Amino acid sequence: MEETRLMDMQFCGNGTYENPSAGTCDEYRLNGVASMDDLNEAYRRLVGVHSGFKPLFSLDDLSQARYTSGHARNALGMDDATEQDIAQLPPTCFDNGEYLGYPTTKEEFAFCFRNFIGLVTDTSFADACEHGLTLDQQALSEWTEYQQNPIIPDQTTSLSTPGARPAVV
Numbered sequence: 001m002e003e004t005r006l007m008d009m010q011f012c013g014n015g016t017y018e019n020p021s022a023g024t025c026d027e028y029r030l031n032g033v034a035s036m037d038d039l040n041e042a043y044r045r046l047v048g049v050h051s052g053f054k055p056l057f058s059l060d061d062l063s064q065a066r067y068t069s070g071h072a073r074n075a076l077g078m079d080d081a082t083e084q085d086i087a088q089l090p091p092t093c094f095d096n097g098e099y100l101g102y103p104t105t106k107e108e109f110a111f112c113f114r115n116f117i118g119l120v121t122d123t124s125f126a127d128a129c130e131h132g133l134t135l136d137q138q139a140l141s142e143w144t145e146y147q148q149n150p151i152i153p154d155q156t157t158s159l160s161t162p163g164a165r166p167a168v169v
Contacts, residue, residue, distance in 0.1 A: 006032055007030060007031070007032045007033055007034070007038045007041065007042065008030070008031040008032050009028055009029070009030050009042055009045065009046075010028065010029045010031075011026070011027075011028055012026075012027040012028060012029055013026060013027065014026045014027065014105075014106060021109070022070075022102070022103060022104055023103070023104040023105055023106075024103050024104070024105065024106055024108055024109035024112060025056075025106065025109060026050075026106075028042075028046065028055075030042055039057060042055070042057075043055055043057070073112075076115075076119055077115060078112050078115045078116050078119070079102060079103045079108070079111075079112050079115070080111070080115055081099070081108070081111050082111070085108075085110070085111040086099050088107070089105070089107055089108065090105060090107055092104075092105060093105055093107070093108065125143060125144065125147045
């Protein structure tokens with residue numbers, strides 16, 4: 001008799017040390033994903049529970065994703081906040097009245113996302129390749145094709161796309 005393996009989805013919240021968003025988004029962990037259809041199902045379940053949110057899936061090794069995203073966030077100023085941004089933050093973002101300076105709450109996600117959109121709005125895949133991205137011709141063709149025809153949620157094979165308020169999965 002063939003064993004059936006079911007996908008398991010766990011809510012981790014936003015306060016775990018391992019959360020790649022450093023606390024600015026909720027995190028879910030998926031185990032037992034056997035197909036893109038499983039990811040599509042996870043997407044539908046998350047959207048059903050969190051109306052108005054767009055799940056962001058990462059298939060990266062978690063430790064590597066944290067390391068790389070931390071460097072990108074710092075180097076590109078994605079967590080830079082204006083005085084107006086800071087004035088609207090909760091007390092947990094301050095120590096003795098001084099802003100801590102590194103996002104750790106969901107309230108800080110808004111300006112991180114704004115800074116991210118500001119960086120990518122006018123950026124193309126060709127621009128990314130100019131910064132040392134090296135791909136062989138086959139891989140470059142695959143990425144170029146993906147850029148022209150991205151996977152859209154609810155297709156037979158699907159990954160979710162980032163939105164204004166993603167949950168990290």
